[in-house]
Amino acid sequence: MMKSIWLLILLLVTAVCLHSGADPLTDKIDSIFAGLQSSDAPGAVVLVIKDERVVFQRGYGVTDLRSLHKIDQQTNFRLASVTKQFTAMAIMLLVHDGKLRYDDRLTDIFPDFPDYGRAITVRHLLNHTSGLQDYEDLMPPSDPKVPVEQIQIQDAGVLDLLKSQTGTKFQPGSKWAYSNSGYVLLGLIVQNVSGESFPDFLHHRIFAPSGMSHTIAYVRGRNTVPNRAFGHSMQSGRWKETDQSPTSATLGDGGVYSSLADLAKWDRALRRNTLLSEHEMQAAFTPVEVQEGGATEPDGSPAAYGFGLFLNPYKGHKRMWHYGETMGFRTTIQRFLDDHLTIVILCNRADLNPSALALQAADLFLQEDKSHTQR
Numbered sequence: 001m002m003k004s005i006w007l008l009i010l011l012l013v014t015a016v017c018l019h020s021g022a023d024p025l026t027d028k029i030d031s032i033f034a035g036l037q038s039s040d041a042p043g044a045v046v047l048v049i050k051d052e053r054v055v056f057q058r059g060y061g062v063t064d065l066r067s068l069h070k071i072d073q074q075t076n077f078r079l080a081s082v083t084k085q086f087t088a089m090a091i092m093l094l095v096h097d098g099k100l101r102y103d104d105r106l107t108d109i110f111p112d113f114p115d116y117g118r119a120i121t122v123r124h125l126l127n128h129t130s131g132l133q134d135y136e137d138l139m140p141p142s143d144p145k146v147p148v149e150q151i152q153i154q155d156a157g158v159l160d161l162l163k164s165q166t167g168t169k170f171q172p173g174s175k176w177a178y179s180n181s182g183y184v185l186l187g188l189i190v191q192n193v194s195g196e197s198f199p200d201f202l203h204h205r206i207f208a209p210s211g212m213s214h215t216i217a218y219v220r221g222r223n224t225v226p227n228r229a230f231g232h233s234m235q236s237g238r239w240k241e242t243d244q245s246p247t248s249a250t251l252g253d254g255g256v257y258s259s260l261a262d263l264a265k266w267d268r269a270l271r272r273n274t275l276l277s278e279h280e281m282q283a284a285f286t287p288v289e290v291q292e293g294g295a296t297e298p299d300g301s302p303a304a305y306g307f308g309l310f311l312n313p314y315k316g317h318k319r320m321w322h323y324g325e326t327m328g329f330r331t332t333i334q335r336f337l338d339d340h341l342t343i344v345i346l347c348n349r350a351d352l353n354p355s356a357l358a359l360q361a362a363d364l365f366l367q368e369d370k371s372h373t374q375r
Helices: 002-020 024-036 080-097 115-119 122-126 155-163 180-194 198-210 260-272 354-374
Strands: 044-050 053-060 232-235 238-241 256-258 319-326 329-336 341-347
Touching: 024 044, 024 053, 024 354, 044 260, 044 354, 080 122, 080 180, 080 198, 080 256, 080 319, 080 329, 122 180, 155 180, 180 198, 198 260, 256 260, 260 329, 260 341, 319 354, 329 354, 341 354
Parallel strands: none
Antiparallel strands: 044 053, 044 341, 232 238, 319 329, 329 341
């Protein structure tokens, strides 16, 4: 009887220790983001997937300053340029369907496009070598007295601006220059070739098959963002909601909203090649080569770019990644292929560098893997 009691006590103590004893690695990840914990300030969500298993998932801060709802794995953030990998996938699916070719030219798809479009291919648009003028630079100055929703440019407006130009910044294919204009056009190409709206095509061909039930390309007045986080900026020492700008309504370059829960499903779809075969995906994972210069990271350092993804390694680890920056939001997805490691950070505040934070978290796992190899 006494032996049974002691055994029960031992089991209870062990269970309590296992429950209360924090994982040292989890603590280290949390310490990177602990300063974002708040009940009345915007924040971020962090996801770490290792070997297809979620090992860290946590929200910090609130979705907005009105409701003060806590951010969690179901909160939807504007992805900004992280959208581009979905736009690229949509194009690749149309190529798979035989409805489009990477070497099709702008004038093949938009017959009324100016003659300079004959030199621009779909592939140029995908890997940022088109030389198109930046539509942000072509827009007229906005009037601060007019509500921003009334002056937002739509995709069709971007196409009209580009049609009014007489040429590109450089010969297509000769240089690399990050182009939101190119990805807006890619979204319009999806619509033109498929016969569906861009949001509908993304839903039917990417989001639904991947189980991403709450991810959408947002169009004000046509759909709504569930569990929405709103963007914020620090102004005069106080947080202010800065959720929309004149360029926030375009789609192909940055219009998708998603959550950690859905992006975990996107990561699984990519790893398992559920949308396209491994062979078909190789086009997206092949760095573009140009005659002059090359792709660069936001800080100007050399990089590599495929279709909607940066491909340069990190400390010798094979990687595909992207970042997003728009009014009130900062985002990143970092995928380390051979390490089976993915880190996603979505922020609804403009003062953070999620890519740098993600690499801090990645170092914890990459160092751990290195130490295991050395044993």
